[in-house]
Amino acid sequence: MRPTPYLAVLAAAGMAIAVTAYAAQPAQGEAEQTCAKHGVQPRSTAWELCLSHVTRAYEWGERTLANQLARAAGDARENCLERGQRPETAGYRACVNKEIEARSELLILGDDQSGANVAEAQQ
Secondary structure, eight states, X not given: OOOOHHHHHHHHHHHHHHHHHHHHXXXXXXXXXXXXXXXXXXXXXXXXXXXXXXXXXXXXTOHHHXXXXXXXXXXXXXXXXXXXXXXXXXXXXXXXXXXXXXXXXXXXXXXXXXXXXXXXXXX
């Protein structure tokens, strides 16, 4: 009995999902180290957001962007606390996410490994 095209497509899709999940593991490990290096604490709201942004950057092969996003997450955490946001609130989570996304729009992409961003470079 020959396998149907449907089963072949299903098997190929399953393999693609497995390969993607396997490839994401090293990126998440690097993201954990990078976020911690920039002062973001594990098991915190800022940690989850940092991992989300930084892991994606590593998966794209953007090492400089990953470092810049981790720095932005560390700064965002501090900025939101200074504004009176409490870490256990939805407002704090929204504040941290907004700060990371706003800063990521200013970041320089490319081969440069310095981690400098546009706003700081122009001052």
